[in-house]
Amino acid sequence: MKKIIYPEQLEYISSFIKQDNVLIKKIEKYAREHKVPILSKASSKFLEQLIIITQPKKVLEIGTAIAYSSIKIGRNLSSEGKLYTIEKSRDIIEIAKNFINKAKLEDKINLLNGDAREIMLKLKTKFDFIFLDADKDDYKKLFNLSLKLLKKGGVIFIDNLLWQGFAATNKVPKKYILSTKHIRDFNKIFMRTPSLCASILPIGDGIGLGIKIK
Ligand SMILES: C[S@@+](CC[C@H](N)C(=O)[O-])C[C@H]1O[C@@H](n2cnc3c(N)ncnc32)[C@H](O)[C@@H]1O
Numbered sequence: 001m002k003k004i005i006y007p008e009q010l011e012y013i014s015s016f017i018k019q020d021n022v023l024i025k026k027i028e029k030y031a032r033e034h035k036v037p038i039l040s041k042a043s044s045k046f047l048e049q050l051i052i053i054t055q056p057k058k059v060l061e062i063g064t065a066i067a068y069s070s071i072k073i074g075r076n077l078s079s080e081g082k083l084y085t086i087e088k089s090r091d092i093i094e095i096a097k098n099f100i101n102k103a104k105l106e107d108k109i110n111l112l113n114g115d116a117r118e119i120m121l122k123l124k125t126k127f128d129f130i131f132l133d134a135d136k137d138d139y140k141k142l143f144n145l146s147l148k149l150l151k152k153g154g155v156i157f158i159d160n161l162l163w164q165g166f167a168a169t170n171k172v173p174k175k176y177i178l179s180t181k182h183i184r185d186f187n188k189i190f191m192r193t194p195s196l197c198a199s200i201l202p203i204g205d206g207i208g209l210g211i212k213i214k
Contacts, residue, residue: 017041023102027068036092038068039133039159043204047131047157051076054155056128061085062116062142063133067096067109073131074105083109084123086116120145127151133159136179139186147195147212154212156196161187162206 019025031038039047047069051059055078064070064087073083087093093113100109112119116134120142130146132139139158146156163183166172172180187208191198196210 013042017045023099024068024071027066027071027099030066030095031068036065038065039072040204043159043207044069044072046201046203046207048072048076050155050157051129054129055081056155057081058125058127059083059129059131060120060123060127060146060149061131061133062120062146063087063135064096064111065092065133067099067103067111069131069133070096070109071099071103071105074100074108075103077108081108084112084127085109086112086114086119088113088115117141117145120149123149125149126154128154130154130156131158132156136160136163136182136186139182140189143186143190147193150212152212152214156208156210156212158190158208158210160205161190161200161208162202164205167206 051073057080059073059081061070061073061083064085070083070085077083087096090113093111097111100106100111117138127149128151130150132142132146134142150156161183162168163180166176166180167183167187187200190208190210191200193210195212195214197213198208198210201207201209
């Protein structure tokens with residue numbers, strides 16, 4: 001795996017990360033053991049900071065997996081805040097539900113089971129904050145749907161835009177060639193979207209951050 005920042009700096013920054021609560025540690029362990037991809041600690045901390053700053057009333061997450069990031073969002077919402085999170089895998093959603101119940105966040109988090117490409121077309125509400133973290137070959141479609149659902153002034157937060165460093169290197173292993181192409185194509189679209197003030201930040205696996213300005 002290619003590094004986005006040098007290991008010494010990463011280790012130095014990581015040395016400040018405090019241990020999270022028992023449930024979060026349990027979810028991290030589950031993700032490691034079952035090879036479920038979840039946000040990095042650095043990216044999830046940044047996501048929590050943005051939720052604290054922006055205090056969104058309505059958040060949409062595309063890609064729940066086992067609800068690691070959902071719980072990190074949910075626990076920072078205000079009393080009026082609500083998270084809608086979409087997951088297409090029926091099996092994984094049961095595990096997500098269990099962790100959300102353990103976190104006592106069932107009133108804050110609305111789990112939607114199905115393909116986001118279909119569910120998002122039916123959503124009637126607009127969102128203050130959207131977190132996109134689904135299959136990379138769906139990013140363009142899900143991004144376009146997200147733009148329609150994002151309020152003016154709203155924030156879109158997208159994971160994996162540096163794609164383990166491969167987005168920015170010529171030496172891409174064979175098995176990553178297609179996914180890297182998807183990410184590179186997507187990054188061009190994201191960074192050139194006129195309605196967004198957008199940047200790609202070297203946090204975790206690369207975070208796309210966009211504010212809807214028009
Ligand atoms: C990287 S994981 C999400 C990790 C999670 N956000 C976290 O950090 O804890 C991506 C998840 O998105 C789901 N997914 C991918 N494409 C989807 C789609 N079109 N609709 C709904 N879920 C999707 C996958 O099943 C997978 O569980």
